Each structure stands twice: as structure tokens, then as C-alpha cells.
Amino acid sequence: MKRGSTRSSDLKRWLSQNTGFAAALLLFAILFLTYNVLHPRGFSSAVAIQNANETVAIAFVAMAQTLPVLIGGLDLSVGAVMTLTNCVASELLTGSPLQILLGAILTLLTGTLFGFMNGCIVVYGRIQPIIATLATGAVAIGLALLIRPKPGGNVDDDLGWALTNSVWDLADTYGFADGGEAWWLRPFADIPVPFLLVVLVAVIVWVPFRRSVTGRTVYAIGSAEGAAYMSGLPIQRAKITAFTLAGFLAACGGLYLAIQTSSGNADVQQAGAYTLNSIAAVVLGGTSLLGGTGGAIASLVGAMILRVISFYFRILDIDPLLQPLIEGLVLLTAVSFGAFRTLRVKNQLDLFR
């Protein structure tokens, strides 16, 4: 009896502390289910695979953006780092399996190092993150253009096929689990591999980070940097880690994009669009741009919301010319929901904190 009541109060507390995330989750669930109901081939593996493929890159970039946002900054280079690593991967993901593996590792390392550099500039150069990353973003695009002046590339076909389809296809391509027919693989066979990849990275990178002192420090910096310093938390280490992880996650996005499109493309416009969309995804997920609250999982949901909205244009008979307008209106409306809280504030001074 008592236990039940504490559980419901636990849920209530979680809801009150994570209102934004809960709202985002609900919004996504509604949008996604409605989409599948309306879709002629809804709830099928094929649709799920296609959706997942188109979501992976933005999902990784949104998760990347989350960390700098949590410390109260912003990383305007995530899209550029994704583009850079995309170009790097388009050169390296070919040859023997070992070479491909090495190439993937080098790609991730490039992004990680770039993020580390961002962190060092912010921490030791003491430059505002938004401005520092604006500049390093230009450097990243420049490097991407050096590597790949024209779009193209050479990515292993098997890899591209295996990682952009269902688990069954993955097993089939590489011939494990009886080519995908093993009984234990059955329950998972229809799950899209890209979806698993995102979840895998989230679980092995984000979750442990969240439960480390460094991760806690990231939240503390965004919430009250002075207090965090006074409490003896490792501020500099946490800031550098935040940017480094952002670089790593952006590189995951770039790597996947290369696998998915079998090419690299140093497109300035696309890099900018990914950066801006990553901010939108972070906000939609319920993470505060002021820092201190939210998380990468929330941004993942935010990214999925952004993508689902664009999926609707395919199944509904909407003039494609109206697509950007509707996307913009949805974004504005979504962020304006947060404003209702503002209108309820009775002490005007609370608005300025």
C-alpha cells in the first residue's frame, strides 16, 4: 500500500522534474503512431528502416549538441564536424574488413580530436563557446573541402547494405546466426540496424557519462558554475569532456552518413542546416538552452520529432512548396508551448533568472 503510493509520487516527481522531456515523448508517440496509421504500409519493417535511416545523422548531431548546451554553451561546429568526418569516412571506409574498421576508428578519432580542440579553446583560450565554435566550424568545413573538393567517395558496399537495413540483412550479409535464420535472432530480425546503432551509442556512451562525476559536473556548470567551482568539481575537465564527446557524437553522425550515402559531401549549407536543426532538436527534447537540465536521450526524441514531421509530407497530400513553411510553424509553435509557463509567472523578477 505504502509502496504503491510512493511509486506514484515518484512518478509525479519525475514528471514535474522532466516536464519538457515527457511532453516531447508524448508528442513523438502521437506523431509517430498517427504517421504509421496514415501510411499505406504503416507499422512495416520497410517503413521503419527508411525512417530510421533518415533520422540517424540528425539524432547523433542533436545528441552531440546536447553536451555543450548542458554547460550553458552552444556548439556551432557540430554540423561542420559531421561534414568533415563524413568526408574523412568517404576516403577511408574501403578495403579489407580490417582496413574498414581502422577507417571507422580514424573517422571517429578525427571528430573526437576536433571536439577536444574546441574544448581546449573554450577552456584555456577562455573564449565564449558559441563564438569559438563558429570559427572552428569554418575550419572544419575548410578541411572537409580540402579532403573532398567534389562530392563522391568510395564506401564498402556490403557495409553500406548491412548497416542501413534490418538485423536480418546484417546477419545475412556477414553470414552469422545462420544467415539471420537462427531462432534467437527471430525476435530482433525486423529491427532496423540504424536504430540499434543509435541506441547502442546512447547506452554505452551517454548513460555511463551521466552517472560519472564528470557528467554531473557538466550539469552543475550549466546550473550554477560558481557553485560548482566552490564545491570543488572538476570544471575544466568537464567542459573539455563535453566538447570532446560532442565531437565524437558528431563523428558518429558523419560516419553513418558516409555509410548511408556511400559518399562524402563538403556541403556548407548542409552543415549549417544540421547545426541549426540540432539546436531545434535539443530544445524540442526539453533541454534548456540556459544549461543544467535535459539530456542526450531527450535530444534524441527531439530529433525524431523533427524527422517525423517531415515524413508527413510524403503521405499527406501537401504542396511540397509549403513544406518549409509548415516545418517552421511547427517549430515555432512547439517552442512557444514553453512560454505558457512564462505567462503564469507572478513575480516578474523570476523571468530574469
Next chain:
Amino acid sequence: MQISLSKENRPIVIASLFVGVILIAGTAYTLSTTGTAPLLSVNYLLQQLQTGSFLGICAAGMMMVILLGHIDLSIPWTLTAAAMTATAVGGDLAIPTALGVGVCVGLLNGIGVAWLRIPSMIFTLGVDTVLRGLMVAQTGGFAPQDRATPVMLFLAKDRIFGVPATILVWAAVSIVIATLLTRTGFGRSLYATGSREGAAYLSGIRTRWVIVGAFVTSGVCAAIAGVLLTGYSAKAYQGMGNAFLLPAIAAVVLGGTHILGGKGRYVGTLVGVILIVLLNSVLSIMQMPEAGRQIIYGAVIIGMLLVYGRNQRVTS
């Protein structure tokens, strides 16, 4: 003579010195390769400043918003929307229409940021997307008039007493902004609000209107830049404003304005714009490929800020 630099003027002086360095280095390059020194000819510089005017005017508006600690990401499509609407209306009403669009977008941004208190980073981004959507929908449905009007062509192409009219417009905008910032209650309130909004509010400043005012100024500046750019390229087209957003932010920050608001002088922004414009023209004289340009561009911003843009360490 006392040679001490106040903290506020240091970035401006250093940026000015760097402008000198760019001119000297560029001239040295041209002398060694072609034996000419175009960078030192008045005509060439005026021409460069003329193309820099669009950026300069955008940066002037952006500075007002950055002084508040906010940012206006809607500049690209405010510029485009103003230009495209203006040419669609055409005739004598074209320029007032453009300015009207600027005011409306500014009001919308200001209300979203000041009253709804949505972070400007995301709200202006949303407004930018909506404007883009509107323009795409408009040009897609039917083909509106997109030719520049005669007045626009005059402002963008003609010279008055040998000075391009565009530069004079930029100069006029600069004088208005500089006066606004230093000589009016609104300007001082802008600094106060950017420095600490709560204290400014409790001091009896109508901080919400100050925020709206800054965004409207930014919108109008973008609209003016749109009008001039339309005249310069003889027509309004989609995406015409895309190239101005990040350089405008960079110019403002290179000029010493603090990205979190409250501090900065307009002269600095002016120097920042000139720095970026000259850097661009030197790089194009050198026929630097796009990749190299981007890298140098980023490195210069980082380098300059490492010299003077450093924050204080947090100790309490």
C-alpha cells in the same frame, strides 16, 4: 600623452592594427606577383567597401541585438523576404514595403523574446524558417516580379561625388546607430538591459520595449541591406541573405562586443566589418580556394579572440 588602453578600446585598436597588417601583407603579395598595389588604390577600396556595405548594415543591426545578450538568426531571410516582397510590390512603394517587412519581423522576434521569453537563439531560428517557407511558397505558386526598382538600382550602383551611394547609406545607418547607442536613453537602456536585465527592470527601464526596439532595428537593418543587395544584383532571389549571418556575428564580436551582452562600441563593429571585407578581398586576390579561405577565416577569428576576447575565470 597617456598611452593606456581602456578595456573597451583594446579590441578596436588591435583589430585596426590587424586591418593594417592585412593591407600591408596583401600589398606585399601583389607587388611580388604582379608588381601592382591595387589594395592601396582609393577606387579599389571604395569598391570593396561598397560590397562590404551589405555586411556592414546587417552587422549594425546584429550588434544591437548582441548588446542585449541575444542573437538574431533571422537576418538572412528577413533580408531576403524584405527584398522579395519589395520587388513584388514594385514602384515607389517598394522600399517602404521592405522596411515594413523589417519592422514586422523585428516586432515578431521582439515579442517572442521579450514577452514569451523564448531564447532568441531558437525563436529567431524559427522565424527564419517560417520566412523561408513563406518565400518558397510565394515564388512557387506564381512567379512574382523580382526586378530591382530604379531607386534600388540608383542606391546600389550610382556614385555621389565619387562615393558609391551604398557606402553613404551604410554611413548614414552607422551614424544613426552610433548616436542611438551613445546619446539616447534608449541606447543606454540597451546596455543596461544587456548587462543585467533584472537590475535594469528594477531601475524602471521598460526592458521589454528595449528588447523589441533592438530586434526591430535589426530587422530594419536587414531590410535595408536587402534593398541595396537587390539593386546591386539587379534582382531579388532566394537565399540572397545566407552569406551574411555568420560574418555579421563575427564582425560584431571581432569588434569587441561581448557575445553575452552589455559591452561594446559601434566603432568596433565598423572595424570588424572592414577587417572581414579586406580579408576576403585579399584572399580573393590571392586566388585562395574556398577550403583555404574557410580555414584562414576561422583561424583569424580564433587568433584575434585569443589576443583580446578572453573571459574572466570563474572563481566565485
Next chain:
Amino acid sequence: MTEAIVEYRGVSKYFAGIRALEGVDFKCRPGSVHAILGENGAGKSTLIKIMAGVLQPDAGTLLMEGKEVSFAGPQAAVDAGIVCMFQELSLIPDLSVADNISISSPPRRFGLIDRRAQISRAEELLARVRCEDVDPNALVRELSLSRRQMVEIAKALGRNPKVLILDEATSALTARDVRTVYDLLGELKDAGVASLFISHRMHEVEALCDTLSVFRNGQHIETFQKGEKSEREIVRLMIGRDVDAQFPPKPDRAGEAATAEPILKVAGLKWGNRLNGIDLSLKRGEIVGLGGLDGQGQKELLLALFGVLKDVEGDVIIGGQKGLPSSPATAKNAATRMALVPEDRKTEGLMLDMSIADNLLVSSFGKISRGPFIDPGRAAAEIGKGIAKLQIKVGSADDPVMTLSGGNQQKVVLAKWLMIDPDIILLNDPTRGIDVGTKQEIYRLMRELANEGKAILFYSSDYAELIGCCDRVSVLYGGQVVSEQSGDGITEESLVAASLNIGVEAA
């Protein structure tokens, strides 16, 4: 005599050439409660910041238990057993109470934070400070200020201090919590912990401490045992000269009180659950105090009158006009002008980064402008007048206001408002954290202003100030006025009794 646990030898610290501490020798024994006294700018906070590893001394050495130490940062000091509770709370609002209590060295399992162990640890420590009602899973931002301060204390205890520094740590506590803290300090003392206590409240110092050290102008003046010196002698040591009558004399207002029409009349003022029907009146020439424990609605009342709060109910008449102003801007510009000196001068009163001149002018743009343009001549004249009237010690009016001492900063806030020549002045604890000398100047100024015909509503957390300054005092409890006292009827006893909402007889 036991050996010192912390010792300073010839420690100096300078900020941009200005001395904050110079040649300080100072000892602190284990098992003592040691008060550090001094005006603002005397070097107390620099002293403890060095001990806590926040600052590094420019000269001299710091010894701990006889061994020379140097702390690279706060964590190093914590590791050595020096735990500091700063005036500005060191809690992270967006993290839970349990997270905060074990912030930098949480219990771990497999290298990751063990949440369950962390919660039981928090529960244990909260029980020690008798705050079992605080939920370890709640976010700190959801707690009231007094609860936060208790969490801060629990956090400090959890770090097993050898030296515990309390910097104005009791300022927001309820009476019950203060007793808890007193008891705790007693326990720690018996356990051999040295507590350093900084407070501007003499009665707290008297009740708690056994040793007192006085600092002045960055120098250690004297250390002595409790009871060796009278309060008057201590104050003289702090400001370096004799203090005259602390408060300016009050004029006799018995005659006019009945006749004059109040400039401000409030009836049944309600706001949320913080104000529950306030009745109050204020006449020109009067200083009316707001008393009571912290957080009984005094601050909200001042904010409501200044137009900061929304949805306030009740009847208000200001200078013959009905209704509250809708914003500080309207309060300032109305026919009956109002001014508010806010609670926190650093975040609400001043733009710290901006110059003294800009801060002084920020409320008077209308007055110094011709059309839309500021008249530089008039502006300079007003700045000069303001600085002279309040005797603000400035090098140049163009210096940033943060270079001033706390007292001078508060004078800037006051001067800013006097520029608009307000009719009603609302003061929210204007002397908090300000040195004795400036306090007296502010008292004198208040009386002068009242004599000029201004009406002053004055909230203070210090009873002595209310007794010394006010013509009348309204004591608030639970968002209501529970007692009104005037003239000689204002005594410490009656104020305390009313604050606790008990009859005078019972006290």
C-alpha cells in the same frame, strides 16, 4: 594551549595593486568557535577564500596542523579537511538534494555513481541537521532558501571537516534551524572541529563564539576571548574610531501624526500564499519599519508596491490614486514617484560591469534628456551631485561599479534613486552585508530624507535598526501584519515576541 590547526604567517593578497590582506598572522585552534569580525573590505572574505583554496596568497605561508600547505583549488582544501559554506550558496539548483550533498565525491559502484547509497547517505546527514522533511530526491531549486541553507550545512558535515567555515551561514534560517545549527556547532566543538564564523549580527556572535578576531583594512587587529571586551570596544576596534550615537535622533511626531493624510494606504493586500491581507499606511516624513522573521512576506510586499508582482489583490491608494503601478517604470514615473532599493544589490540593484556614471543615470534618462538625446552637461551635473550628496568614494565616475566596496555600491543604488526625487522610498534590507560606518551614513540619510518630506518603508532583518531608525514598525507574520508598534513602544522584546506571533506577556 593546544596547537593551532590553521595558521597564517605573514599572508598578503593584492587585487590589481590594492591590498586586501597584508602581513596577516592568524591562528585558529581545534575545538573552538572562532568569530571573524570586521567591516566590509576588512579582508575577512579574502582570509577565508585563501583558507578554502579559492584564492592563493601573494606572500606568506599557510600552515595546517603545523605543516606548510598550499591549495590549488577548493577541492584541495576540502581534501585537507577545510570545508567552507559561502554566503552565496554553493548548491547546484538543478541537481537533487542527494546529488548536492555528495557532489564531488559520491559513493560509487563499478566506477559509476551509486544512487541508492547516495540517497541513504543524504538521509543520514539530513537527519543530523534535523531536516528529515527534506526529500533527498527533490531538486534544490524546489526548496525554500532556509531549507537550502540547511542542505548546505548537511553537505558540509558530510565532508568530515576539521575546519568548518560559516560565512553568513545563518542569514536565512528560521529560529528552529538556528538552534539546530547552534547545537551542531557545539557537537563539532566537542569533537575537536574548529569553526570559523562570520556574521554581521553581534548577538549571534555573542551566543556562539568563544574566540573573536577583529580585522580592519586587510590587517589582523586583535584576537581575544569572549567576554574580554564590551560590544562598544569591539565596534571601536572594527572601525578604528569611537562610534557616536549609532542612530540619528527621531523627531517628535506625536502632534502631526493624527492630522496628515497618508501618502500610501494599503488594505487587505493579497498575493498568492505569501501575502494574506496586509494593512498598512505611510505618511510623508515618516520611516515605517517592516519587522518579523525572514520570509514572512516583507520582500513580497515591497515588490508588490513597486509593480513587480502580478495578480495582487487588495485596496491600495498611492498619493490619492487608486491601484498599484503595473511595473517599476510606471512606479517611477507616476505622479507620486516611488523608488525601491532591492534585496540583492549585485544582481538586482546594479549593473556591475557598467560604470558608476551609467549606474547612477539609469533611472533618470527622462530627466537628463532633451527630446530623445541625452544632454551630456546635465548628465555630468547630476552625477556630480549624486556622488557628492552620498559621499561616494570614487576614483572616477567612469570606473566599473564593481570596483567599489559593498557600502559604496549600495550608496550608488541610493543615489540613483534620489536623482528622480522620489516621494516614497522602499528599502529592502539596505544595510545587509555593509560595514558599520556606511550603515550609520545610511541611517542619517534616511532621517534626512524623511525630514525633507519623503515617506520611507524600511525592511530590515536587524532588530536594532528597526528600533533605532523607525517611527513606527509593522511586524509581519505569515503574510499579515500581526503587530504595529510606534515610538518608545518599539523594543527588542516586543519585536521578537511579535515576530514569533506570541503575545508580549508570553515572551
